[in-house]
Amino acid sequence: LAGFRHAMTMAFAIDEINRNSNLLPNVTLGYTLYDNCATLGISFRASLSLASGQEEQFLLEETCVGAPPVLGIVGDVFSTFTIAMSSVIGLYKLPIVSYYATCSCLSDRQRFPSFFRTIPSDSFQILKHFGWTWVGLLVSDDDYGLHAARSFQSDLVTYGGGCLAYIEVLPWGSEPAEFKRIVDSIKTSTARVVIVLAHENHLINLMQEVRVEIFFLEWLILMPYLGGTLTMAILLNIFQVNQFWEHTFHCRFAPPPAGWVEAGGALCTGQEDLKSVETEFFDISDLRPEYNVHKAVYALAYALDNMLQCEPGRGPFSGNSCIVHYLQRVNFTTSFGDQLSFDENGDALPIYDIMNWQWLPDGQVKVQTVGVVKTSVSKGEELNPPRSVCSESCPPGTRMARKKGQPECCFDCIPCSEGKINSMECTSCPEDFWSSPQRDHCVPKTSEFLSYHEPLGICLTATSLLGTSICIIVLGIFIYHRSTPMVRANNSELSFLLLVSLKLCFLCSLLFIGRPRLWTCQLRHAAFGISFVLCVSCILVKTMVVLAVFKASKPGGGASLKWFGAVQQRGTVLILTSIQAVICTAWLVSSSPAPHKNTEYYNDKIVYECVVGSTVGFAVLLGYIGLLAILSFLLAFLARNLPDNFNEAKLITFSMLIFCAVWVAFVPAYVNSPGKYADAVEVFAILASSFGLLVALFGPKCYIILLRPERNTKKAIMGRGNIKS
Incomplete structure (x- = not known):
């Protein structure tokens, strides 16, 4: 009888459209009804007959000439049948509007280009809309239920994610023990939403147990399946009404089948009262399928109406796709106020009723609509559904x-x-x-480098400038007193050059402070290496001159001085310094130092530093300075026993000892210092060694020049008595 109701709904809708002067004026719609008998083959043959125009014609009006064109097909009720039909009918570009096929696979526009439906698909708009990711699933013990259980989990991933807390199969018939077990499983689960894909008779038995046991769950029951097993009972001729009448009143029209009267069967008179019979056909408490049939017929009618109103030359006329084109764009409001339109997949806007199951004192179950789920709900009319998640979303972090x-x-x-x-x-x-x-x-990340604005950088900068100022002052003192014996006796030209080189040593330390740039990285080590070699070269030559002068004071040693004249001294300093310049040039050309962002020292800081490029180049630069310093120390150590007032060998020995000690300690400290502290260690080594040389070599001389001028005489410089051999 459900199929008969659907057929009558279609007939009613078409008659309503034909009576409506505003919709399809001067056009009369007709229809042909087929019963698929719940068989795929019959349904498939019927659809092919409609698409090919070879269907049998039963015309109530003899004025019709020829087979009228088929506008579209309404149906089928089963998703399995619809898939088979749409796969073939789509080739004819004939639209199929289903009112009951819910399989989400039918939303594939590549496979089913002409399929539409007025019922929501089995996709998970409700789950996704309400954020339900932890649900239970109950299915019926039949092909549909078992297939739904298999496809449900894979579709959950496709439609945004979610998990099933449990899957239970509802048995046929009344099995209290099994239903009790299922309810216990529901109770022990933390899921607060239960999805039911089952038939009405399954639910009745289940709800009897649920009524006693469970009160706190939300039940999501797909209403199309509450109507029982559906078939498409379609009228092919007027005698189908006789069959309906005989089935309803349990009688037979004359002539009755053989043996019917003898078996006590009644004959139908035609005077029976339909109002006295309680049947599914007259039960109007649930007209959900019929409403979808009504909308499907109207969708085809509105599409045809829009196509007929199309201005010539402004419509899509490729092949037979006109009606599909307009059906895709149909948009109207039903007499009940519901909007109907199709998305890009041919699916109608989903509308769901929220049902409340009530158990009455007499044991009856009353299902009452308490709300509607619409995608077009007005602002302020939204419900606050419960949450059903296994674990709440993780907070940020x-x-x-x-x-x-x-x-x-x-x-x-x-x-x-x-x-x-x-x-x-x-x-x-x-x-x-x-x-x-x-x-x-x-x-x-915060940036880190040896900055001029931090206390450490300020202290090192101030110390560098202090050393530079002292060098300038000492140089001024020596220039002012250049004619005195103290200045003249200590090789004034080398002393001036030594002071200039010390000033450069102090200034080059400033290149290690501030954010590393390419030019500062390249210049800092080159300036440091050349200025220190110039300084140590001057000390080495001064030491060699002291030894030569002492040797020349002995009998037969006068020839040694000619090898250490002013020109030879300048040339020696120039050659030794040029070697360091060549080393620096080769280093910069082959593998130049460059700025580098180091993120390995600290996780939350970027250390800006200069990488040396070639470790070998840096080692050769330091090694050459060390070689000259050790050589100067050894020569000064050999000259330590010369007359006190005649030479400065002891001062050179002491200064070189300080110099070597500082740089020997520098290497392990530099290697083990991270980030900006490595630059600070190198600056400290430069300043410490420079101050050591400045104080050790020029401190005593300035003391005599400024505070003990009586000792700044040739007699005092040459000693109290004769030099002993």
């Missing part, structure tokens, strides 16, 4: 850690490690960024 042995929707929230953010999977921040304290976003 944490990541999901799946619980062992649980579905992926069940997880713990673990704080992200430093440098990572997000609430799904902790992802690393970009190289120049670090995670905020809350681990919810990335923030730029």
Whole structure:
């Protein structure tokens, strides 16, 4: 009888359209009805007959000439049948509008280009809309239910994710023990939403048990399946009404079948009262399928009306796709106020009733509509549904850690490690960024380098400028007193050059302070290497001159001085310094120092530093300075026993001892100092060795020149008595 109601609904809708002067004026719609007998072959043959125009004609009006064109097909009721029909009918570009096929696979426009439906698909708009990711599933013990159970889990992933807390198969018939077990499974689960894909008779038995046991769950029951097993009982001729009448009143029209009267069967008179019979046909408490049939017929009518109103030359006329084109764009409001339009997949806007199951004192179950789920709901009319999740979403700064042995929707929230953010999977921040304290976003890393604005940088800068100022003052003192014996006796030209080189040593330390640039990285080591070689070369030559002068004072040693004249001294200093310049040039050309952003020392900081480029080049530069310093120390050590007032060998020995000690200590300190502290160690070594040379070599001389001028005489310089051989 359900199929008969659907057929009558279609007939009613077409008659209503034909009586409507505003819709399809001067056009009369007709229809042909087929019964698929719940058989795929029959349904398939019927659809091919309609598409090919070879169907049998039963015309009530003899004025019709020829077979009228088929506008579209309304049906089929089964998703399986509809898939087969649409796969072939789509080739004819003939639209199929189903009112009951819910399989989400039919939304594939590539496979089913002319399929439409007025019933929501089996997709999960409600689950996704309400954020339900942890649900239970109850299915009927038949092909549909078992297929739904298999496809449900894969579709959950496709439609945004979710997990099933359990899957239970509802048995046919009354099995109290099995229903009790299913209800116990529902009770012990943490899922607060239950999805039911089953028939009405399954639900009645289940709800009897649920009424006693469970009161706190939300039940999501797909209403198309509450109408029982559906078939498409279609009228092919007027005698189908006789069959309906005989089935309703349990009688037979004359002539009755053989043996009918003898068996006590009644004959139909035609005077029976339909109002006295309680049948499914007269039950109007649930007209959901019929409403979808009504909308399907009207959708085809509105599409045809829009196509007929199309201006010539402004419509799509490729092949036979006109009606499909207009059906895709149909948009109207039903007499009940519901809007009908199709999305790009041919699916209608989903509308669901929210049902409340009530158990009456007499044991009856009353199902009452208490709300509607619409995609076009007005602002302020939304409901507040309960939450049904296995685990709440992780807050920012944490990541999901799946619980062992649980579905992926069940997880713990673990704080992200430093440098990572997000609430799904902790992802690393970009190289120049670090995670905020809350681990919810990335923030730029702080920069670190030896700055002029920090206390350490200020102290080193002040010390460098102090050393430079002292060198300038000492140089001024020596220039002012250049004619005195103290200045003349200590090789004034080398002393002036030594002071200039010391001033350069102090100034080159400033290149190590501030944010590293390419030019500062290249210049700092070159300036440091050349200025220190110039300084040590002057000391080496001074030591050699002291030894030569002492040797010349002995009998037969006068020839040694000619090898250490002023020209030879300048040439020696120039050659020794030029060697260092060549080393620096080769280093800069082959593998130049360059600025580098180091993120390995600290996680939340970027250390800007200069990489030396070639470690060999840097080692050769330092090694050459060390070689000259050791050579100067050895020569000065050999000359330490010369008359006190005649030479400065002891001062050179002491200054070279300080110099070597500083740079020997520098190497391990530099290697083990991270970031800006490595630059600070190198600056400290430069300043310490420079001050050591300045104080050791020029401190006593300035003391005599400024504070003990009586000792600044040739007699005092040459000694109290004769020099002993």
